[in-house]
Amino acid sequence: MSELEVNKKYNVQVSTETIDGEIATLNLGPTHPATHGIFQNVLKVDGERILHAEQTVGYIHRAFEKLAERRPYNQITPITDRLNYCSSPINNMGWHMTVEKLIGAEMPKRVDYMRVIVMELSRIADHLVCNSVIGVDTGALTGFTYMFQEREKIYDIFEEICGARLTTNVGRIGGFDRDFSPEFFSKLNTFLKEFPKNFDEFGSLLERNRIFMDRTIGAGPISAERALNYSFAGPNLRAAGVDYDVRVMKPYSSYQDFDFNIPVGTEGDTYDRFMVRQQEIRESLKIIHQALDNMPSGDYHADIPSFYLPPKEEVYRSMEALIYHFKIVMGETPIPFGEVYHSVEGGNGELGYYLVSDGGRNPYRLHFRRPCFIYYQAYPEMIKGSLLSDAILTMSSMNVIAGELDA
């Protein structure tokens, strides 16, 4: 194919001096050290300039939607862990809230606040991974090592709540399995005291760093119109300048009680995505402080005995508790007919659950709206005409998580 034909076919404007007319096909992935997950992109490149890209997805497809049709509601929580595994607690809470919406359960305020703390902590962990990896891909490894230490501390806090670190399976339908322990509060307070200093140090390494800015400004941009048309959500949409945040637009779990800002960018490029996430970490810290200060007293679970497991010692002593325990474990509790859509603001944007119930022990149909899956399709458009190294950077700044992409 001649140079002109190629340019016409892929609708690319490249200055003619840089072209020697040779088009190569390059397989980026499926396993490539720079893509942080299993992604394959078949690129058509002219030298280092990308003319065309096509993604292949589905390498780690695990049929979660089909699996969910054979599982009682309680047993679906571990599946949601494995969607966006950088922020599992948000997925867990989103699923619990979907079922609570279906059965019409009201949560005590304390549960809402506890959930807010856990969700904001995992948002911080999620954004830390993304931002420090942007640093790695631009060649700044130092920030990454320090920020992963902080992420480790967040995982220690999760361990204090539920015993697990990465795939947390935290909480229950109807609240939490236990109250926050004193160790949790002491660990959280230490984290809140130390983290801002270390995080600002990380910020000062990159945020106004001339080399970093030259490298990321203008890399992989997308306009607000195109981002909306592609149904972007979360930090990627906000970096393009649209202030859509589920926490504000459709408040869940008492988010309306908290005072926080929604950072937005203007250009939708890698630098804006980085900066939006940086600011969101600071806003999340604000929310956690408010939730801790105003933590209401009360129960750590709702009073819905037919869905919430009774305490173990009760099961051995009282008949009712034993019956409820049996019914919940065997999935024999009556679930209303109906269909609900509930969404939460995940690490990457609107994470939605579309649940259809026919009154049986399993969902009749469960669909996950995975933000990654939806915005990753814009990737070829964003990297067209840019350099190969910018394409890597664009992907890491979009924070595409393989588990969420392939479900």
Place this chain on the structure above:
Amino acid sequence: MSTSSFLDKTIDGLNSKGFILEYILDSYNEHNIVIDANNALEVVKYLNSELGYNFLVDLTGSHYPDKENQEYQVVFHIQNLVENTRLRFKSNLSKDQMEFPSLTPVFSASNWMERETFDFFGIQFTGHPDLRRILNVDDMDYHPMRKEYALEDETRRDKNDTFFGR
């Protein structure tokens, strides 16, 4: 304009065009609108250009083998970000004519969502630029989310679900 009056305006507008087959405001305060599959693209174009519904939240399918001539359903959620209103549209498809117009002319985002729905349910999206399987392997010859495909091997005899499976 308040959210509820904007919703009324939307429903009135859709009604005046004759798009609504059935409208249900359910107990979860979600707006369900059943439309004819042949009108779907016009409905979305009208909502997008006249009423500012600019965000396609989600598009997926369902399979109801017991509903005669309505075995399949395409469900999509669409949202107006300015007025903060969200609608759920459904259209029923018969298993003999599983065609639904592609929404890609209006929303680029529906490209992969439609490919996913095709992959798992076999619903044909007419006018889709590249309707191929997406998450499953290309040479798979069935659509696995249909209800006739049980998750577990039905020939297994070592499990008895008589008492616990409903």
